[in-house]
Amino acid sequence: MPMSYLAVFLILLLPISCSSSAPTLVEKKFKECLITQLGGNSQSVEKIIFTKSSSQYPQVLEAREQNTRWVNSSWKPILILAPFHESEIQAAIRCSKELGLQLRVRSGGHDYEGQSYLSEVPFVMVDLINMRSIQVNLCDETAWVQAGASVGELYYQISKASKVHGFPAGTCPSVGVGGQISGGGQGVMLRKHGLAADHVVDAYIIDANGKIHDRKSMGEDVFWAIRGGSSTSFGVILAWKIRLVRVPPIVTGFNLRKTVEEGANNLIHRWQYIAHELHEDLVIRVIVQNSGDKSKTLRVLFNSQFLGGVDRLIPLMNKSFPELGLQAKDCTEMNWIQSVMFIAGYNIDDPLELLLNRTTTSKNSFKAKSDYVKEPIPKDGLEGAWKMLLEEEAATVMIFEPYGGIMNEISESETPFPHRKGNLYNIQYLVNWKGNNNEEKHLLWAKMIYRYMTPYVSKFPRAAYFNYKDLDLGKNLHDNTSYSTASVWGEKYFKGNFRRLAQIKTKFDPQNFFRNEQSIPLLDAHPY
Known part of the structure; x- marks a missing residue:
């Protein structure tokens, strides 16, 4: 471990163990870095950053939490970034690397184990709440949807554009599109149209160097990996281009x-x-x-x-x-849009705007x-x-x-x-x-x-759905968890696809910057 990284890591551990002043130092360093990365615009940074010393921090953190187990934990983000533009995410990635911080992304806040809310090591939460535009194109029956949009917002916008189109994603309207598609996205049209991830035709992702890729520049391997294989292991998803499906009038x-x-x-x-x-x-x-x-x-x-x-x-x-x-x-x-309401537990005559509600x-x-x-x-x-x-x-x-x-x-x-x-x-x-x-x-x-x-139930392996995250299956215990150790949980989620995911991860994010308790490991990683 380089000495510069070690020094920062020890500083960041202080608030957990004995010091209350160290978080302020880290907040200051991150904010200074962000201002520098964004061309010296301090007013812009103040609008998007929420530190633990900010009075708005608890409100922003808890606004979309789905599980009180998360917010009761002491392992909260050092700061929260709510960007309006991809350049602010690029800057956050560079500053996190410079300060030795991990980076976690929240799109809807529904991760079953709260991995965007919690970590035993210091981290920054990137909250995509301000990046949720949806553009429906009926000419080619597609839509671009930013990762911070909810499934309900997507359904709502599709219904406003067409009475004969829909999308086969999940049943809970407040789930974030970024995370759901990343893990597959099963819903009630699964038997007819498959998963949400089966209908992705392009995507924008930011890699560990802050570079933005589309399908062509990321390559078909990475494009394969992020559609159901944990996109947060490879980068920050900015938007998905999805193919809509036809639905009957009744x-x-x-x-x-x-x-x-x-x-x-x-x-x-x-x-x-x-x-x-x-x-x-x-x-x-x-x-x-x-x-x-x-x-x-x-x-x-x-x-x-x-x-x-x-x-x-x-x-x-x-x-x-x-x-x-x-x-x-x-x-x-x-x-169709009323059936979305019906499955979600609403009355079909309730206002469709209820689908836009992102809080439970x-x-x-x-x-x-x-x-x-x-x-x-x-x-x-x-x-x-x-x-x-x-x-x-x-x-x-x-x-x-x-x-x-x-x-x-x-x-x-x-x-x-x-x-x-x-x-x-x-x-x-x-x-x-x-x-x-x-x-x-x-x-x-x-x-x-x-x-x-x-x-x-299924055996060899006993399979599990990645979007129903379960850390009881196993988890990464350190930065360089070995492939064989991670296979204990990885093969349950991904079966024979887990090795290919690790190969792609090793090539696309060789420093393992994007990691969490159940992120895809490097294929050749060796534990410390």
Whole structure:
């Protein structure tokens, strides 16, 4: 480790261990560097920088936090930068390197482990809240969307431009586009159109030297890597160029609630055999939850989006899943943007402007994990999972997302996201609680249900979805975590694509500037 880096690193450690004045020194040095990099414009810098000594720092940090576990930590950013222009990000990269700081990027703030909020080493948060323009071009059916835009903002702008176009991203409107596409981006149109990342045709990214690349200059290897393989391991995504998809004028949705007494377990067991084989226009999600109240009741919701009218849907359901007993009166016809509202939990007649809301109403703590299922789980296996949901005193939920359709036609190596053919469905496990009470107990529950599900889910490796980040799978412990060490978690997310990601990382960011607890490692890295 060079002496200059070591000296700065020791200075930065002081506020954690014994000094309260050192952060002010680091803030001063970073601000001076930024002013120099931006041509001496101190007024411009004051508008975009929020240091720990700033009264606005807590408000900016917590404005879009999705998990109170993050903001209760002492491992917060030394300062927050909210740039309006890419030149300010370029300057932040150069200043971070000069001062030996890490750099983390927040687009929507939904990282399940809060890696843009937390780090055991000193870091700068780059908040892209001011970089969220969206330009829809119906002539070639594409859109440029800056990384700081939310999925809801993208959906909203598409709907304003066209009634017959949409985009196959996620179901939570406040998620940032930059991060979601970076990890794949699955949603309810997955069976028809694949992932959000499958529809990226160009991108702008800033590398560790501050250079801006498009698809041509970054090269096809890097372009492959950032579409589902953790773009934050390679640089700072500025914008994606996406290909829109055609949607029908009428979309149908339904929410059918069933109890155990009404045969919910049998229905879910049957669902496993048919959900992945349904017509690709139809997705039926299953959401099983314990509300966390004293009633200790299990609630089961069959939640669906169908790209067509009810007159087509009912015959399909009668043929493929008559056990559910769906009737026309259970269904709601709407347009595509209303179906986005429907799936997000809004009423379809609510104002579309609700999609522009980037903050969540509930400020709770949560922990999540994920799995992929390749063979139907037997009834007694499902019953054991329901029992565990009910035993936990906090609110718990399991969300089943069906695969199949076009996902079976896309190669595992087409993008870094490998979970394609052969998966019946994806499971997400969540436990949600208020405050800091019994946090360890709730985290233990997440580990226990994950352990319980071991016999029923994918193996060698036991796969996980990168956008449902889970540090329990393993993490990088130092700057030069070896490839073999990182493979413990990396192959769960990326399977055989992990080695190629490491090869590309080694070439594009050989100094491993862009790193975090689960960033792609250098292929030839050796631990200190």
